Amino acid sequence: xxxxxxxxxxxxxxxxxxxxxxxxxxxxxxxxxxxxxxxxxxxxxxxxxxxxxxxxxxxxxxxxxxxxxxxxxxxxxxxxxxxxxxxxxxxxxxxxxxxxxxxxxxxxxxxxxxxxxxxxxxxxxxxxxxxxxxxxxxxxxxxxxxxxxxxxxxxxxxxxxxxxxxxxxxxxxxxxxxxxxxxxxxxxxxxxxxxxxxxxxxxxxxxxxxxxxxxxxxxxxxxxxxxxxxxxxxxxxxxxxxxxxxxxxxxxxxxxxxxxxxxxxxxxxxxxxxxxxxxxxxxxxxxxxxxxxxxxxxxxxxxxxxxxxxxxxxxxxxxxxxxxxxxxxxxxxxxxxxxxxxxxxxxxxxxxxxxxxxxxxxxxxxxxxxxxxxxxxxxxxxxxxxxxxxxxxxxxxxxxxxxxxxxxxx
Amino acid sequence: xxxxxxxxxxxxxxxxxxxxxxxxxxxxxxxxxxxxxxxxxxxxxxxxxxxxxxxxxxxxxxxxxxxxxxxxxxxxxxxxxxxxxxxxxxxxxxxxxxxxxxxxxxxxxxxxxxxxxxxxxxxxxxxxxxxxxxxxxxxxxxxxxxxxxxxxxxxxxxxxxxxxxxxxxxxxxxxxxxxxxxxxxxxxxxxxxxxxxxxxxxxxxxxxxxxxxxxxxxxxxxxxxxxxxxxxxxxxxxxxxxxxxxxxxxxxxxxxxxxxxxxxxxxxxxxxxxxxxxxxxxxxxxxxxxxxxxxxxxxxxxxxxxxxxxxxxxxxxxxxxxxxxxxxxxxxxxxxxxxxxxxxxxxxxxxxxxxxxxxxxxxxxxxxxxxxxxxxxxxxxxxxxxxxxxxxxxxxxxxxxxxxxxxxxxxxxxxxxxxxxxxxxxxxxxxxxxxxxxxxxxxxxx
Numbered sequence: 001x002x003x004x005x006x007x008x009x010x011x012x013x014x015x016x017x018x019x020x021x022x023x024x025x026x027x028x029x030x031x032x033x034x035x036x037x038x039x040x041x042x043x044x045x046x047x048x049x050x051x052x053x054x055x056x057x058x059x060x061x062x063x064x065x066x067x068x069x070x071x072x073x074x075x076x077x078x079x080x081x082x083x084x085x086x087x088x089x090x091x092x093x094x095x096x097x098x099x100x101x102x103x104x105x106x107x108x109x110x111x112x113x114x115x116x117x118x119x120x121x122x123x124x125x126x127x128x129x130x131x132x133x134x135x136x137x138x139x140x141x142x143x144x145x146x147x148x149x150x151x152x153x154x155x156x157x158x159x160x161x162x163x164x165x166x167x168x169x170x171x172x173x174x175x176x177x178x179x180x181x182x183x184x185x186x187x188x189x190x191x192x193x194x195x196x197x198x199x200x201x202x203x204x205x206x207x208x209x210x211x212x213x214x215x216x217x218x219x220x221x222x223x224x225x226x227x228x229x230x231x232x233x234x235x236x237x238x239x240x241x242x243x244x245x246x247x248x249x250x251x252x253x254x255x256x257x258x259x260x261x262x263x264x265x266x267x268x269x270x271x272x273x274x275x276x277x278x279x280x281x282x283x284x285x286x287x288x289x290x291x292x293x294x295x296x297x298x299x300x301x302x303x304x305x306x307x308x309x310x311x312x313x314x315x316x317x318x319x320x321x322x323x324x325x326x327x328x329x330x331x332x333x334x335x336x337x338x339x340x341x342x343x344x345x346x347x348x349x350x351x352x353x354x355x356x357x358x359x360x361x362x363x364x365x366x367x368x369x370x371x372x373x374x375x376x377x378x379x380x381x382x383x384x385x386x387x388x389x390x391x392x393x394x395x396x397x398x399x400x401x402x403x404x405x406x407x408x409x410x
Numbered sequence: 411x412x413x414x415x416x417x418x419x420x421x422x423x424x425x426x427x428x429x430x431x432x433x434x435x436x437x438x439x440x441x442x443x444x445x446x447x448x449x450x451x452x453x454x455x456x457x458x459x460x461x462x463x464x465x466x467x468x469x470x471x472x473x474x475x476x477x478x479x480x481x482x483x484x485x486x487x488x489x490x491x492x493x494x495x496x497x498x499x500x501x502x503x504x505x506x507x508x509x510x511x512x513x514x515x516x517x518x519x520x521x522x523x524x525x526x527x528x529x530x531x532x533x534x535x536x537x538x539x540x541x542x543x544x545x546x547x548x549x550x551x552x553x554x555x556x557x558x559x560x561x562x563x564x565x566x567x568x569x570x571x572x573x574x575x576x577x578x579x580x581x582x583x584x585x586x587x588x589x590x591x592x593x594x595x596x597x598x599x600x601x602x603x604x605x606x607x608x609x610x611x612x613x614x615x616x617x618x619x620x621x622x623x624x625x626x627x628x629x630x631x632x633x634x635x636x637x638x639x640x641x642x643x644x645x646x647x648x649x650x651x652x653x654x655x656x657x658x659x660x661x662x663x664x665x666x667x668x669x670x671x672x673x674x675x676x677x678x679x680x681x682x683x684x685x686x687x688x689x690x691x692x693x694x695x696x697x698x699x700x701x702x703x704x705x706x707x708x709x710x711x712x713x714x715x716x717x718x719x720x721x722x723x724x725x726x727x728x729x730x731x732x733x734x735x736x737x738x739x740x741x742x743x744x745x746x747x748x749x750x751x752x753x754x755x756x757x758x759x760x761x762x763x764x765x766x767x768x769x770x771x772x773x774x775x776x777x778x779x780x781x782x783x784x785x786x787x788x789x790x791x792x793x794x795x796x797x798x799x800x801x802x803x804x805x806x807x808x809x810x811x812x813x814x815x816x817x818x819x820x821x822x823x824x825x826x827x828x829x830x831x832x833x834x835x836x837x838x839x840x841x842x843x844x845x846x847x848x849x850x851x852x853x854x855x856x
Contacts, residue, residue, distance in 0.1 A: 050466030339780025
């Protein structure tokens, strides 16, 4: 029998903003622990939130073996690795003090706007250890901001959004990004219906959804994916390479291992290379069941049997800067394009709730409500221009994708 | 009992949770577990700022409360603060799911057998490429104490299942799911006919669905889609936290304003059974029935105690948190459109070229609302016609509310155990949706 312990600790200071002021301060420090036992190609799991009796939990996990959940896969072993990423704030007190200063600056510089929602200081510590020599440890402290921006005279619940997830804090750069957005909101712009270059803000636009669903190992393996049976085939254009990524270089601040303790080289696994399908994403189960590459994409709760779950998918950066890709054109920066979807065959349509006319540096004015349409094969095929090699901000990696899409004014 | 610090408002919410999860892939067991845990959320208010702590250490609640109090500035006038005055003081035991009704008293093998039965009904069908089956239940007992004297216990319970199937025939692909849920385990039995009929519809869709020609259409939403439409298009705008301190929005959202067609009434109510049921909210306020729109007129909005105080209105029982790790914020409960006076056949017969949306994948709402349909059908010359593949139905909320011109005469309320409503960091919250069939003109369909 092999024993494995999976511990997730989350410590947080969360500030809720109302009317550009701190309305509340929330503290949290919660530990969730999973206990797994493997025996005779079966797995038994138990779990506890907070304090626990270790002996009791192992006994519960052993008892769970009788539930007969199959796990005929090799348990991860013989690997010790620890990664810690620190953040610019030592504690919640210093963090709260700095955010008071940020909000004061926002109130002074932008009295015609309301800033609300959350800024958090988070430390997540995750360890996975077993008696086969696996000992993985990740501790990441980060700043998470999701600030809603609303013009005071606007009838909408929100007009724009400033998000960040990073370890470094730079108040001036944060303010520069907010200024950029507010300047864009203060002016209006127009664009004709037709084909246009569209730059997507990844955290506000849901254009990658079909890649997540069609590259799912079970869907692929059972023949239900648009990509089923197409490993080795050219799906998209030569410039399109897609990783499954847990890499901080891609802006992902997550543990470097998956829920089965798999660690990928460089924390990435290439699923599509130069347009050619290499592999769907898989865990140990579906890699074996369908004879696919094992990409290390297991997820699940602290007390769950590990199961296939997507890691973040990231498109490889091109050799061009954003300015070079735009070639001096004024294009559409899609800030919020949510609620749309793909048909089963891959046709894509979505409303664009907030967008700007954009020259690669400045937001030249807010555009009216738009609809954009495309097809999966075109978005990442003939109409794909690339992902900028330069980041749009120094706060965190923000490499913007550009593609041609059909745009219609509502 | 706890010692509440002087000069501050404080409350404590303790959640005692039981959950079951069973998951099968193509009939094979992936996961089966029961778990129980407790957690608490503690709040302290000094009249200027809130201080919160989430903890799994139930024994340490008093220490957490005392630590939070050290961060706050005590005031003798706290009891006269408008927010504090709004808190209801309810006492007593209001638990509904005790004894045999408690889902924890049902053997997990019975739950597995139920799920396996429905799975076997579909397994092996030649169009299915994969079949994922889920059984989930949750019983949550909440105890709430406040420095004003609230001392109450209440509970919530839901059980349900989902059968999610991917279908394929030659180069045609389609995914759909069947959902069933109830507060009572026994209600989930004997649904074979319903499951089979839903599956047959999905197969018919796979075989015969055609692409929509993008354009403006009259759309009839099913009770499920109408409920999501009400939730997304107007429900979120009725959550009054977005109005706090925003004078422009206060003026824009004046009560009595005409916001929709005369036949439109939208209600939020925590009282009906189902996934939006709340006996009390997470601030200890009794659930209430609130007309958001009545006969096309803006009639109410949803409140926590803070927003009710700010807007000088009554509390509505909508201060809700997804679990013990979060503070209550203004959220919906069961949101539905009120019934009208037409039959579904009458609604369809009056449409020359339109769309019926029966099931959906998701919805969203800001100034533009969206519904991504799953099962949808063409309406031609007053008759239901062939299935349609649609990416998204969308429209401007305020224009759309005035474009409603027909509402059917029977309401259905729907509940779910998987997924729920998301608002900023808090997802998923258990809510209910529903309504009659609702006909809306001039929607963008792509």
